[in-house]
Every structure is written in structure tokens, then in C-alpha cells.
Amino acid sequence: MTALPSPNHCCSSSSSAYSVNSSIGFHQIQRNIPFSLIPQKKFGSKNVSFRSKCSPSLPDVVLMQDAPSPKELKEGLLTVEDRNTVVSDGKGDDSTVSITIVGASGDLAKKKIFPALFALYYEDCLPEHFTIFGYARSKMTDAELRDMVSRTLTCRIDKRENCGEKMEQFLKRCFYHSGNYDSEENFTELDGKLKEHEAGRVSNRLFYLSIPPNIFVDAVKCASRSASSANGWTRVIVEKPFGRDSESSAALTRSLKQYLEEEQIFRIDHYLGKELVENLSVLRFSNLIFEPLWSRKYIRNVQLIFSEDFGTEGRGGYFDHYGIIRDIMQNHLLQILALFAMETPVSLDAEDIRNEKVKVLRSMRPIRVDDVVVGQYKSHTRGGLSYPGYTDDKTVPKDSLTPTFAAAALFIDNARWDGVPFLMKAGKALHDRRAEIRVQFRHVPGNLYNRNVGTDTDRATNELVIRVQPDEAIYLKINNKVPGLGMRLDRSNLNLLYKARYTKEIPDAYERLVLDAIEGERRLFIRSDELDAAWSLFTPVLKEIEEKKVIPEYYPYGSRGPVGAHYLAARHNVKWGDVGVDE
Ligand SMILES: NC(=O)C1=CN([C@@H]2O[C@H](COP(=O)(O)OP(=O)(O)OC[C@H]3O[C@@H](n4cnc5c(N)ncnc54)[C@H](OP(=O)(O)O)[C@@H]3O)[C@@H](O)[C@H]2O)C=CC1
Ligand SMILES: O=C1O[C@H](COP(=O)(O)O)[C@@H](O)[C@H](O)[C@H]1O
Numbered sequence: 001m002t003a004l005p006s007p008n009h010c011c012s013s014s015s016s017a018y019s020v021n022s023s024i025g026f027h028q029i030q031r032n033i034p035f036s037l038i039p040q041k042k043f044g045s046k047n048v049s050f051r052s053k054c055s056p057s058l059p060d061v062v063l064m065q066d067a068p069s070p071k072e073l074k075e076g077l078l079t080v081e082d083r084n085t086v087v088s089d090g091k092g093d094d095s096t097v098s099i100t101i102v103g104a105s106g107d108l109a110k111k112k113i114f115p116a117l118f119a120l121y122y123e124d125c126l127p128e129h130f131t132i133f134g135y136a137r138s139k140m141t142d143a144e145l146r147d148m149v150s151r152t153l154t155c156r157i158d159k160r161e162n163c164g165e166k167m168e169q170f171l172k173r174c175f176y177h178s179g180n181y182d183s184e185e186n187f188t189e190l191d192g193k194l195k196e197h198e199a200g201r202v203s204n205r206l207f208y209l210s211i212p213p214n215i216f217v218d219a220v221k222c223a224s225r226s227a228s229s230a231n232g233w234t235r236v237i238v239e240k241p242f243g244r245d246s247e248s249s250a251a252l253t254r255s256l257k258q259y260l261e262e263e264q265i266f267r268i269d270h271y272l273g274k275e276l277v278e279n280l281s282v283l284r285f286s287n288l289i290f291e292p293l294w295s296r297k298y299i300r301n302v303q304l305i306f307s308e309d310f311g312t313e314g315r316g317g318y319f320d321h322y323g324i325i326r327d328i329m330q331n332h333l334l335q336i337l338a339l340f341a342m343e344t345p346v347s348l349d350a351e352d353i354r355n356e357k358v359k360v361l362r363s364m365r366p367i368r369v370d371d372v373v374v375g376q377y378k379s380h381t382r383g384g385l386s387y388p389g390y391t392d393d394k395t396v397p398k399d400s401l402t403p404t405f406a407a408a409a410l411f412i413d414n415a416r417w418d419g420v421p422f423l424m425k426a427g428k429a430l431h432d433r434r435a436e437i438r439v440q441f442r443h444v445p446g447n448l449y450n451r452n453v454g455t456d457t458d459r460a461t462n463e464l465v466i467r468v469q470p471d472e473a474i475y476l477k478i479n480n481k482v483p484g485l486g487m488r489l490d491r492s493n494l495n496l497l498y499k500a501r502y503t504k505e506i507p508d509a510y511e512r513l514v515l516d517a518i519e520g521e522r523r524l525f526i527r528s529d530e531l532d533a534a535w536s537l538f539t540p541v542l543k544e545i546e547e548k549k550v551i552p553e554y555y556p557y558g559s560r561g562p563v564g565a566h567y568l569a570a571r572h573n574v575k576w577g578d579v580g581v582d583e
Pocket of ligand 1: 104
């Protein structure tokens with residue numbers, strides 16, 4: 001049994017284990033509610049939960065200075081297994097984290113995962129003992145992997161000290177094992193190598209499935225059977241797509257659950273790791289001025305906008321099987337919508353937040369095909385340059401009807417949001433790259449200044465814009481008197497532009513999410529019932545679009561997308577906020 005450390009050890013970065021707890025729920029101890037434990041039956045009983053100095057959960061650990069007393073333990077508030085759970089800052093303790101990137105030779109691994117791990121290392125956010133393994137079929141030596149990874153690493157713009165040295169140190173912790181995704185034998189070899197590096201310490205293992213979805217289950221089966229930890233935790237990050245409709249998603253979940261408990265599955269939606277998306281709850285729940293306005297009473301419509309100024313270049317094969325609704329709307333935009341619209345959760349615990357998100361998703365009205373507009377980009381020549389159409393991609397069938405653009409009107413049939421249109425718009429190969437949430441408020445009843453505002457009430461109403469990217473910002477459009485002797489109003493922005501306010505570079509979403517997975521923090525990952533609810537909403541309309549072979553409206557590469565999106569918005573009495581002079 002693990003000995004209880006003194007509460008004074010809490011939070012000192014040089015201490016070893018600093019409080020006894022479960023990897024889910026510091027709050028539960030404080031509220032004297034007995035734990036339900038993460039089942040560990042397939043993966044050993046010792047449950048070491050790491051909290052780095054970078055953890056957003058750190059305040060919880062601070063609260064745990066008054067860790068459960070021996071009396072509380074004796075009185076059965078914690079079970080024997082709980083006592084085997086140690087929360088550690090990972091410094092000087094006897095546990096190690098092995099991170100295996102399955103599909104390490106691929107695009108996502110190179111572009112996002114290795115750089116995120118390096119950034120965490122650079123910021124001293126990883127535990128003292130960690131090893132990174134790349135796993136894929138490609139033949140590579142450790143040196144070749146390091147060479148490949150080194151090409152994508154960059155140092156923080158705001159801190160460049162010892163950058164080269166840190167890169168070298170990081171690369172020394174990266175190794176490679178070549179193997180098949182469906183070979184238990186190859187995963188057993190990996191297990192042997194991981195054990196060598198773990199050197200008898202408590203082993204915690206994180207597998208990041210950065211591979212195409214058709215091989216998820218094979219890889220999970222082999223990893224869980226042949227390379228899971230014998231004495232610590234084993235977790236698996238699963239990349240989207242989680243199926244392509246309700247049935248295939250449920251089948252994937254069922255298959256994964258043959259080898260993993262739900263608590264071991266970390267379904268990633270990287271939009272949840274974006275700074276401004278995380279800030280959404282802070283904005284709502286820690287500012288008195290917003291939450292009272294957050295309902296049908298004051299909000300006229302909400303717009304969730306995603307656009308990219310490049311096409312599917314290189315990913316056409318994957319994309320054609322999914323399309324923009326599955327690629328962006330069913331996950332990224334719907335997750336943002338759920339966070340935006342949910343009721344106040346009981347606490348910031350993962351389960352409390354996810355419970356509220358599920359309730360919103362389940363309150364949503366089925367989407368009618370009439371409330372969806374689909375488009376596909378076509379080739380376009382501008383300034384002597386010619387841009388390819390979607391079906392010019394060799395991996396895309398010439399007669400493909402797959403939408404690269406969609407706009408939809410959604411409704412939440414609950415007391416808070418009854419009748420408020422939530423408009424979504426997502427597209428590739430458009431005129432700019434942006435992701436934002438726009439909240440258009442109602443007009444001021446009996447506005448004394450109507451005369452000065454003019455007839456366009458849209459121009460006179462307040463709008464809150466949360467710009468997720470690029471140039472992260474939150475701004476509120478207000479009416480203001482133009483200085484001078486006359487009485488003329490204009491619309492101005494109260495603007496919180498992140499790069500002007502904060503000098504620190506904003507971490508990439510993958511950094512936050514990988515760290516959370518290492519720490520066992522599930523708040524930003526998708527629970528299986530959330531996923532079911534999201535698919536239930538989109539599956540019928542997707543089927544209808546596909547069965548009816550709805551012809552997409554063609555739009556030129558680099559344009560603002562199909563005009564149909566404007567007609568759709570107009571039918572719901574909405575004007576898209578990203579179009580216009582002062583967008
Ligand atoms: N790339 C991106 O920007 C994003 C990707 N994702 C998701 O992340 C995952 C990985 O994406 P990405 O890195 O782009 O994928 P890749 O197509 O680059 O595949 C990753 C690796 O998997 C192996 N692989 C590829 N195809 C097959 C196959 N048919 N059978 C067996 N192995 C195969 C290859 O490694 P080897 O041949 O060496 O075994 C490849 O390097 C996917 O699920 C994707 O949907 C999600 C969001 C964004
Ligand atoms: O999940 C996906 O996201 C990217 C956009 O991510 P971002 O962080 O660069 O905004 C998108 O290009 C891709 O098609 C999709 O699969």
C-alpha cells in the first residue's frame with residue numbers, strides 16, 4: 001500500500017508523490033462522496049495520476065493540501081484501490097510515462113503530435129521519466145525518426161533560450177519501432193523495448209492512434225493485449241473520424257470496448273483544445289455581464305463559422321468518404337455549440353461538463369434537409385494563377401458529389417434556446433481562413449436612437465465575436481456616439497485582441513490535449529454518449545443528402561462560397577456576420 005505523504009509535500013516540484021487521490025475527482029473527496037473507481041481490471045491496479053506544473057487542474061491539487069486523513073481512509077471513504085492511486089508531479093518519483101505514436105510516419109504525427117510533445121518538454125510540462133516511441137510499418141532507425149521529427153520542431157517565439165540544446169535532449173528521448181498494426185508479435189516486441197526504457201518503474205502508457213480509422217481496432221487489440229502496462233495505467237488517444245454515421249460509430253465504440261474501458265479511451269476533438277474554445281466557459285461563467293444575456297431573451301442568433309483558404313490538397317482520398325459535414329460540423333462546430341449553449345455544470349469536473357453537453361445535444365431538433373445547403377469548389381483562375389477544383393484531385397472520383405462546403409440551421413428545443421437559430425457554416429477553398437463564434441443580440445426595444453441608427457437594425461444591434469483563429473480575439477460591437485457636436489452613432493469594437501494583450505505564445509491545441517491525456521483529465525475529450533448524440537443529430541440528414549444525391553452548389557476556389565448560404569440565413573431572418581464592411 002502507498003504510504004500517505006505529508007500534506008506539506010503538496011505542490012513542491014521537488015517532492016515525490018504529493019497527495020493520495022484518484023485520477024478522477026479531487027472534488028469528490030472534498031465532498032465526502034465515495035469514489036467509483038476507474039476499472040483497472042485489464043491493466044493492473046496501481047493508478048498514478050500525473051499533474052505537471054502546466055496543468056489547468058493544479059488549483060485542485062492545491063486544495064488537496066488537506067489530503068484525506070488516515071481516519072477518512074479508515075472510515076471507508078476511499079477504497080483500498082484508491083489508496084493505491086497516487087497523484088504525482090512526476091518529479092523524482094518512481095513512475096514513468098511511455099508515449100507511443102502509432103502511425104508515426106504520417107502527416108498528423110509529423111505536423112502536430114511530435115511538435116506538441118516537444119513544446120511540452122520545452123515548457124517542462126512532461127514528467128521526469130518519459131519516453132516517446134514512434135510505431136509504424138515504415139522501416140526507420142531511431143536516428144532516421146529523430147531526423148524526420150527534428151525537421152518539424154520549433155521553439156516558442158517568446159522564449160528561445162537553449163532551443164537547440166533542448167531539441168537535442170528531446171530527440172534523445174524519441175525511439176522508433178517498426179511493426180504492423182495487426183501484429184501482436186510486433187506489439188510484444190514494442191512492449192519489450194518500452195520495458196527496457198521504463199527500467200522497473202511503475203509504467204504508464206499512452207498510445208496515440210494517428211492512423212487511418214479502418215485500422216484503429218486492430219491496433220487497439222494488439223496494443224492492449226501485448227503492450228499495455230502491467231502495473232500502471234494504459235490510455236489510448238483516438239483520432240477522428242469516429243465512424244461516419246450512428247451505426248458505424250456505435251460499432252467502433254463496441255469494438256474498442258472489447259479491449260478498453262471507456263475511461264481509457266480519449267476521443268480527441270482538437271477544437272476543444274483551442275484557447276478560445278476553452279475560454280468560452282470562462283467567458284460565460286466568470287463574468288456577470290454575459291450569462292444573464294445568454295438565452296433566447298436577448299440573443300437573436302448564434303453563428304459558428306469555419307473556413308479554410310485551401311482545398312483538400314493531399315487529403316482528397318480521406319475527405320471524399322466523409323465530406324465537410326462529418327469533417328467539421330458534426331464534431332468541431334457541434335462541440336463548440338454544446339459548450340456555448342449548455343447549462344451551468346455542477347462543477348468543472350469532466351463528467352459534470354460532459355453531462356451538460358449531452359443534455360444540449362439531446363435537446364436539439366432533428367436537422368431538416370431543407371435547412372442544409374451544400375456546395376463544392378470548382379477550379380478558378382485569378383491573377384494568372386489557376387486553382388484546382390475538388391474533383392481535379394486524382395484521389396477524388398470525377399463525379400463526386402461530396403460537399404466541401406455546407407451551411408445549416410440548427411435549433412435547440414429547450415427553455416433557454418427555443419426559437420434561436422444556431423447557424424453553422426463550414427467550407428474549404430474559400431476566400432479566407434477563420435473559425436469564429438458570432439452572437440447577434442436582439443435590437444434595443446424602443447431605442448431612443450433609432451433615428452440616428454438608420455433603418456438597418458442589423459447594423460445597430462450588438463454582436464459578440466469570439467474569434468478562435470487566426471488572430472485570436474474577443475470583441476463586442478457596440479453603438480457609440482461619434483465625438484463632435486452632432487449626434488451621429490457608429491459601431492465600434494470593444495476589442496480584446498490576444499496578441500496585443502498577452503505576450504505569451506498561445507499553445508497549440510494538441511499540446512493541451514496530449515498533456516490532459518497524460519494527466520487523465522477527460523474534460524476536453526468526447527464521451528461515448530456525447531458521440532452518440534452528435535451522430536443521432538446528423539446521421540438522418542446525411543443519409544437523406546446521400547440517398548437523394550443532392551447536387552452541391554458549385555463555388556469558385558477562393559470565393560465566399562455558395563449564395564445558397566445567404567438564402568438559408570435569410571429564411572431564418574439572419575445575416576451572416578462575416579460578410580460586410582466591419583466584419
Ligand atoms: N492530418 C491531419 O491534419 C489530421 C488527421 N486526423 C486523423 O488522424 C489520423 C492520422 O492522420 P494522418 O497522419 O493524416 O494519416 P496518414 O494517412 O498520414 O497515415 C498515418 C500513417 O498510417 C499508415 N497508413 C496509412 N494508410 C494506411 C493503410 N491503408 N493501412 C495501414 N497503414 C496505413 C502510414 O504509416 P506506415 O505506412 O509507415 O505504416 C501512415 O504514415 C487519421 O485518423 C486522420 O483522420 C485528424 C485531424 C487532422
Ligand atoms: O479536423 C480537421 O481540422 C482541420 C482544421 O484544423 P485547424 O486546427 O487547422 O483549424 C481541417 O483542415 C481538416 O480537414 C479536419 O479533418
